[in-house]
Amino acid sequence: MTTPPDPLVDVVLTLADEDGSTPDEVxxxxxxxxxxxxxxxxAADGRYDCPEPAPAGKGSSTEPVGAFLQSITVSGFRGVGPERTLTLHPAPGLTVVAGRNGSGKSTFAEALEVGLTRKSYRWAERAADWQNAWGNLHVRGPRHIRIRIGEQDVGTTTVGIDWAPxxxxxxxxxxxVQRPGAKREDGLGSLGWGTAIGLYRPILSYEEVSGLLTAEPKKLYDALCAILGLDQLVTAQQRLDTxxxxxxxxxDDARTGATAVxxxxxxxxxxxxxxxxxxLRKHSRDLDALRALATGSRATSAGALGSLRNLADLELPDRATVDRAAGDLRAAVGDLALFLPRATRPGSPFRFVVLDDPIQAMDPSKIDGLVSVLAEHARTRQVVVFSHDDRLPEAVRRLVPDAxxxxxxxxxxxVIEIGDTQDPARRDVDDARAxxxxxxxxxELVRRVVPRLCRSAVETAARDAWYARAFAGGADRQVVESTWSDARNQPQRIALALHGDRERSTDGWLRAVAYWSTALGVCGSANHDTLRSDPKYAVECVGRLVDDLRATIR
Known part of the structure; x- marks a missing residue:
């Protein structure tokens, strides 16, 4: 038979198909x-029809889709008064959102959680008075949250949360939810993330982590099982134990009776x-012979003879099969836990991971290790970390230059102000100026080094502009990356940034904007020879070109 789509059952079915050593009964x-x-x-009675995995592309009416975060807009919620937008780079990479306690930075993380789940862990356990204090006092009118996401094969989708005055x-x-060219749909169901948001947990707040660590053991265990997606396995294991x-x-009763007999x-x-x-003392007992002795005979001990008849007539299930099944399921719990963190599993529709204040009270020696882990995940995921601790951005500056x-x-x-303190392209320009x-x-050294810094700045800005354009249009990550790799020279890469087509000409831009020609010359021929124009003017032209490319990112 075909069961309703269940990712966990599909995983177990796949593992079962690949395992040739475990009996089918197990x-x-x-x-x-x-x-x-x-x-x-x-199944215990031998009457169970093994399910089949849901066919590819089939299942629920709404299939989850992959998505990157483009921006989080907040008005009148928590620490944000007048509307402010946190713009994010919708592509793999590491972004740190830094700010002191009370700056409003965590409001954006919480707004994302509310936008995608309609709930907030921070407020769930609060008393009624606290739950009524979520609105910002400096905004009297309607309050809202807007989350813009780049959905694969869809384009830019907006998720909205509104509170009436x-x-x-x-x-x-x-x-x-508002998708491109479609009617606005009430609720969040059309995203198809109802199950995935709990299974893969792309957002984790400090309050949630600390709340778990201070909880009583059973509550901690239950919560971790839910976060790690193990609750269904635990329930199944309990059924097998029963x-x-x-x-x-x-x-056991038969063995006790046999001893008495x-x-x-x-x-x-x-x-x-x-x-x-x-x-009875034989390893393999002849039940027919025992039955012949017991039937119709006068017993020496009625109790013993009754137990002997029960033992002869008893049909027992294969205990070894049940023991092995329970053991295999325990092993499955451990094996599936190795795929953690779940937020970065290949099956997740979320191309982003968001952490809020992950290093509070962390030993300084552990921070560099955490940054290395985040950087590794950022190779294939959009990783956004909110932190009030200056140690995190300091470590990121040292260890992850392109963050x-x-x-x-x-x-x-x-009133919240948001500014870039480290942008890889602008950092290269600043280094060239220095x-x-x-x-x-x-x-002589200036004329050899500056062109290389300028080329790096322009290529980084062009790549970011292309990635933002492509992901906002719903492109697949592998296609986006391969398209960039196939653009062999700077004009083609700038064409991708401006037009989304590497074959499109950039001559119009070069004729209309004089400093572009100078900038491209610095990034092109000067890299192979030496810079012949005025270095200060060259760097300023490149800086303006980088700003123009950055301005194309919406």
Missing amino acids: KYLVLAALDGDAALAD GVERFDDLTSW LKKTTSAPV KKALAESTDERAIEALRL RIVEVTRAAGS FVRDPAVPD
């Missing part, structure tokens, strides 16, 4: 335990008792 018991109590009872309760909100106890009970037979001088004892660092500050009236202005650097 596989059926494991799968039935995942299916439910009735299915496990059928005068609303006091946090959960008295409305949500909607089945094991149920099927083991008759075996042997003792009674050993004390008897009846020839039939002596023969029965001999048969972005955004600083959030708060002024009077809950080289030019340093009187201690020989002119």
Whole structure:
């Protein structure tokens, strides 16, 4: 039969198909335990029909799609007063959003959680008075959250959360999804992320982590199982343990009865008792011979004879099969846990991972290790980390040169200011300026090094503009990256940034903007020879070109 689509069952089915050493009966018991109590009872009786994985492309009416974050806009929510937008680079890479406590930075992380789940862990356990204090006091009118995401094969989708004027309760909100060229849809169901958001957990706040670590052991265990997606496996294992106890009970009773029977037979001088004892002591017992002795005979001990009849008539399940099934399921729990963190599993529709204040109270020696892990995930995922701790951006500056660092500050009236403190392209331009202005650097060295810094700046800006354009249009990540790699020269890469087509001409831009020609000359021929124009003017032209390319990112 074909069961309703269940990613976990599909994983177990695949593992079962690939495992040639485990008997089919054991596989059926494991799968039935995942299916439910009735299915496990059928499997124990040999009446279970093994499910088949849902065919590719089939299943729920709404399939999850891959997505990158483009921006988070907040108005009147928590620490943000007047509307402010945190713009993110919708592509793989590491972004740190830094700011002191109370700056409003974590409001953007919480707004993302609310936008995608309609809930906030921070407020879930609060008293009623706290739950009614979520609105920013400097905004009297409607409050809202807008999340712009680049969905694969779809384009830019906007997720909205709205609170009407005068609303006091946090959960008295409305949500909607707006896709390109489509009608606005109420709720979040059309995203297809209802199950995935809980299974893959792309957003993790400090409050959630600390709340788990201070919880009582059982609550911590249950919560971690839910976060790691193991609750269904744990329930299945409990079902198998219950089945094991149920099927083991008759075996244990039979063994206890057999011991009593042997003792009674050993004390008897009846020839039939002596023969029965001999048969019972054999490793493989002849039940037919025992039945012949027991049937119609006068017993030396009625209790012993009754136990012997019960033992002869008892049909027991294969205990080894049940024991092996329970063991295999325990191993499966451990194997699946090795795929953690779940947020970066290949099956996740989320191309982003968001962490809020992950290094609070962290040992300084561990911070560099965390940054290395984040950088590794950032090769294939959009990783966004919110932090008030200066140690994190400092470590990122040292260890991840191409990371972005955004600083959030708060002024009077809950006015939030957002500025880039580290942009890879602009950093290269700044380094080139520093080289030019340093009187201690020989002119010959300036003319050789500056073109390389300028070329790096322009290529980084062009790549970011192309990635943002492509992902906003719903392109697949592998296609985006291969298209960039196939653009062999700078004009083609700039054409991708401006037009999304490497074959499009950039001559119009070169004729209209004089400094472009100078900038491209610095990044082109000067890299192969030496810079012949004025270094200061060349760097300023490149800086303006980088700003123009950055301006194409929306």
